[in-house]
Amino acid sequence: MRFLVPFVVFCLCFLCSCSNSVSEWEREEQNRISPLDSFELKDMSLVRSFGKKVSIGTDNSSASLKDRPSMRVVFDYDFFIGTHEITCAEMGRPCEDSLPATRVTYFDAVLYANKRSIEEGFDTAYSYTGATFDAFGSCMNLDGLVFSPSVMAYRLPTEAEWVYAAERNWNPEKGWHNGNSGFELQNVCTSFVGEDSLCDMAGNVMEWVNDWFTPLRDTTVHNFVGAPDGGTLGERVVKGGSYRNAVGSINRYSRGDIYTVTSASQSDYVGFRLAFGAIESPVWLGKDGKQVNSVVSVLAGAMDIRRWAGTFKAKLAFRNDETGNLAFVDYTQGGSVVTEIEDTLNVYHPDISPDGNWVAFCTGLEGVRGKSSVYVRSLDSIGSGLVKLDVENAAIPRWRVLESGDTVIVYVTDAGNNKDESVFKQASTWQVRFSKGKFGTPEKLFGGAYHGGVSDGNSFAVSGARLLRARVAGVDTVWYNGEQACNASLSKDNSKQTLFLDFASRTGTDFVGKSYGAHEVAFVADSAGRLVRYVMAPEGYAFDHTEWMQGTNHMFVASLTDANGRHARIAMVDSYSGKSVVLLEGEEIWHPAFWALPMDVSGESSLNPDSAGLYFVEGKENHVLAGKMHMFWHNHDSIEVVVFGNSRMLFGVNPMQMEDYYVFNFGTVPCDMNASYYMFSNYVLPHSPNLKFVVVGIDPDMWWIDDTEWNIDNNIKYVPGFAYDAYHGFWKEGVSDEFVQMVDNNFRADNDYNNAAPYRGWIQLIGEHGWDKDLSSTEIVNDTTDSDLSKTLDQELEMLVNLVNMAKDRGVKVLGVTAPLCPCYKKTGAYGRYGLRRSQAKEFFEKVHAYDAREDYFRFLDENKMGDHDYPLEVGFDYDHINYVGSAILTSRVYYVLRQME
Structure with missing residues (x-):
């Protein structure tokens, strides 16, 4: 026993010496003078990131290609970040004061950052020459927008800043997610609060960051601030999860939403928090992987x-x-x-x-x-x-x-x-x-x-x-x-x-x-x-x-x-x-x-060149459809089979695989049955004399989302080309060469167009992420116990019937197709990613099958079968899409049924 006391004393001394060493290091870090130490900013936390590094993205092979690989970022500066998401009260919005402000565009967030900079006597980090607002007061565009990182001002955090702050303040289980939120927004800072007094990093609402989207690289970048530009689509980065996401799907590496996020995107589950501070030596990473220290901005x-x-x-x-x-x-x-x-x-x-x-x-x-x-x-x-x-x-x-x-x-x-x-x-x-x-x-x-x-x-x-x-x-x-x-x-x-x-x-x-x-x-x-x-x-x-x-x-x-x-x-x-x-x-x-190159039109033109054929407007969620319209006007006379539907049809049916027909995939986002009917009745039916079949996606879980981003009427009414077509009766008497030339002269988002054009509208999803083998991981972004939706589904079914009757009058037959989803949803109360009670989905499909049984001009191909389908797990691209391998299976089955319907 007499040896025990000295040993204990030795251990305590050793532990104390180690503790003192760490304490000295921490004290030195705390005593380091930061250029931001003199600032006192309300609801902002100083992040001492100087000399530190963080990894954005992931090397997880099951993650989206957009999130891979992991890239290291080193900070040569400190910054402030908001302790909470900007609230309705702070933005002066008519909603409960402490709720996060949502349905804000990136431009809205930029304007708020500038406003706060001016109110507190700082310069602004963003400059612009003009602003455009919608009828609800949301900013849809800032002309000539330039971000100046070196200005000491309020701004949005960079992706790297956001991830670094989130690492120290991360607890998805205790944040607001779809398992505890009741699928509703919650007041800020009513869940987990991190060690830096930051709250809601992992839930409540997703958050805008400042970066243009760019593919990540396996490299190290100092003071990373995103891409020099947003490409043709103007794609932005959003971070974190929301009250709609499953806790298992909330992570720090995800860089986007389900669909492309642009500066004008807005959603009831996306908000933002502010950052403050100058980035003196910013580095942009181009889509070619090259790092640049200055950029030329398009104004x-x-x-x-x-x-x-x-x-x-x-x-x-x-x-x-x-x-x-x-x-x-x-x-x-x-x-x-x-x-x-x-x-x-x-x-x-x-x-x-x-x-x-x-x-x-x-x-x-x-x-x-x-x-x-x-x-x-x-x-x-x-x-x-x-x-x-x-x-x-x-x-x-x-x-x-x-x-x-x-x-x-x-x-x-x-x-x-x-x-x-x-x-x-x-x-x-x-x-x-x-x-x-x-x-x-x-x-x-x-x-x-x-x-x-x-x-x-x-x-x-x-x-x-x-x-x-x-x-x-x-x-x-x-x-x-x-x-x-x-x-x-x-x-x-x-x-x-x-x-x-x-x-x-x-x-x-x-x-x-x-x-x-x-x-x-x-x-x-x-x-x-x-x-x-x-x-x-x-x-x-x-x-x-x-x-x-x-x-x-x-x-x-x-x-x-x-x-x-x-x-x-x-x-x-x-x-x-x-x-x-x-x-x-x-x-x-x-x-x-x-x-x-001015448009070469002979004589007096009866067409308005500011509207005719202009189907793409930057910032709107119609970039895929804009490219499809260009392809349609060049090939409408040849179309024998047209495919309508949302992204499940867009990625799922390959026209080039059905060699006996000229097939055109008109799949687009957004798309419900109303959108399919609209495009079919106004464009395809009047202008495709050789049409034999319509293949239309039937995805009821997507039809009940009440969001202007998904509603085709709201989506295209701001686009001059569609309004111009409607005003001219959709050119039922035929379109002139001059009109087609105007379509050619107008720009379009060539990212998706170039991918789709060689395959007559099909875009292939490359990747074999697969569906989870244990079928235990799901993502559900809407409340499956929402109010009765039978009326909405009946309206969509009625629209399908109207489409079939219109096609029948022309001797055209219709094939309804439901694409396979991850079978993991069988273990939930939801039909798929977007909710819809399984019981209600089952009732709806029974009605579709009954309609199939009594209608000669309609067939129904249910490839999901409420999750009991025979598609291998390897063909899953994500929860509700199949990859190009799965597309080959689905297309072959569609083709087989069409041959039977001849």
């Missing part, structure tokens, strides 16, 4: 371009001076994405070909003598087809089309300072034909470096790199009284107007009638060199790199430089009105070139 989307340029068929190319790379925006794809082509070539003065498919550029800069080469490459994401003009020196390429129809590139042998006439005339102007990705043989036009442009017939040319020089009918002359000028650009029509900048000269001052700074005014001269008009730069900016747009003699693009000389913006300017729209914002963006 004007395709709708703006349509209003200003008259078409969606438009592209903007420019130089990113930070990297020296060529970058561009393709407005035919929605215009929300900046694509940068990375290589070692130094790109100056890009110019887009007349057909919009190629871009020429040089490696030398206007006003600087020296070696320069001209290249041409495809205007695609990788800049394919790169070719170099094989001459000793070439600079400032400009495209034009000769009277013969040949496409050529005009270039000069030297783009240096043209003030010295002898030096200027030592250089020369040339042109070279370009066809099928290859250069022809260069031919000299005349002496002198006229890199501002050459007119048809070579009778007129201009140059401006110190002096404004012109070549008129073979005679060289100097305009603008010999005063300094630059950035000359000859109009791309036959008006022979020259756009240029000056350096606050006497001639310019006399014409304007007041003094101004260098490059603060853009001038236009006629074919005789006389000044005809001018445009003042937007307040606080000066012009640089002015270039006429194609197909107009009054619109031009230019870089805008701020007071520090930073080329911070690119704008489109109307030289008549002086009005302008900012297209892009970045650190250093140079040498814009804008290409537009």
